[in-house]
Amino acid sequence: xxxxxxxxVVDDDKSIAELLRDFLENDGFHxxxxxxxxxxxxxxxKDPIHCMVLDIMMPGxxxxxxxxxxxxxxxxxxxxxxxxxxxxxxxxGLALGGDDYIVxxxxxxxxxxxxxxxxxxxxxxxxxxARVLDYGRLKxxxxxxxxxxxxxTITLTPKEYELLRLFSEHPQFVFSYDQLLEKFxxxxxxxxxxxxxxxxxxxKIESDPNHPEYIVNVWGVGYRFKxx
Numbered sequence: 001x002x003x004x005x006x007x008x009v010v011d012d013d014k015s016i017a018e019l020l021r022d023f024l025e026n027d028g029f030h031x032x033x034x035x036x037x038x039x040x041x042x043x044x045x046k047d048p049i050h051c052m053v054l055d056i057m058m059p060g061x062x063x064x065x066x067x068x069x070x071x072x073x074x075x076x077x078x079x080x081x082x083x084x085x086x087x088x089x090x091x092x093g094l095a096l097g098g099d100d101y102i103v104x105x106x107x108x109x110x111x112x113x114x115x116x117x118x119x120x121x122x123x124x125x126x127x128x129x130a131r132v133l134d135y136g137r138l139k140x141x142x143x144x145x146x147x148x149x150x151x152x153t154i155t156l157t158p159k160e161y162e163l164l165r166l167f168s169e170h171p172q173f174v175f176s177y178d179q180l181l182e183k184f185x186x187x188x189x190x191x192x193x194x195x196x197x198x199x200x201x202x203x204k205i206e207s208d209p210n211h212p213e214y215i216v217n218v219w220g221v222g223y224r225f226k227x228x
Contacts (some may be wrong), residue, residue, distance in 0.1 A: 004030040006048060007115060010040045010063070011055040011081065014103070018052060023108040024115065037061035041069075045162055049076055051119055054098075054113065056082040056089065064096055071097040079082045081111070133168050135227055138214060143165055149205055159184060160201050167215055171227025174218050198223060 003085045007029050009019040014035060032047060034040035039197055043049065052070075056063035059060065067078055079100040080093040090101040102111055131143040139148040145161060145191040147154050163184065167175070181187055183190045202209040215223050 005050040006030045006053045007034045008049045010034045012058045037066040051077045077122045167225035174224045176222040
């Protein structure tokens with residue numbers, strides 16, 4: 001069963017908060033309500049929150065101040081909810097780290113749609129970040145097929161890239177010559193067939209190809225990626 005995402009609605013107007021809760025829950029979300037900044041911070045400390053709908057004008061600490069405080073520790077999506085439609089507040093809210101700005105004249109259905117859109121963008125960003133393999137000096141962006149060594153892009157042939165990707169996705173795993181031949185050369189060739197492209201990859205990613213720190217020999221067997 002898919003885990004429900006939890007939305008925190010922060011608004012001192014209880015009727016608005018409860019109306020949004022009803023619409024969000026009807027769309028499959030779990031909803032927490034807070035009526036001021038202190039309550040919101042208490043919820044954030046206790047419960048995993050996936051997104052926040054945050055009123056700006058509240059007694060005590062306002063929404064802008066609460067957003068600034070949250071952004072010191074968290075990147076959860078925040079949608080500002082305000083009775084004011086002027087651009088000054090909108091620009092300020094987005095500059096503070098808000099992901100969207102909604103005027104309270106919007107229908108509950110539109111607000112739910114905007115919450116879902118922000119969550120989709122957030123999930124895509126997380127997925128994109130997760131597709132980057134970081135091994136210190138060496139980084140692979142699997143989404144763009146880019147390889148970086150000490151921040152500089154390096155050029156690999158398609159075969160070299162696929163070899164490096166296989167190793168980097170399976171750190172510490174020992175790949176034999178026969179396994180590599182079967183996967184990349186349909187089983188045709190010998191140890192030399194494998195050694196040549198491995199040597200080329202080392203020349204491009206290693207500080208000292210003669211003493212590799214990433215793709216290392218397993219004598220008599222094949223290679224493994226240290227990934228440390």
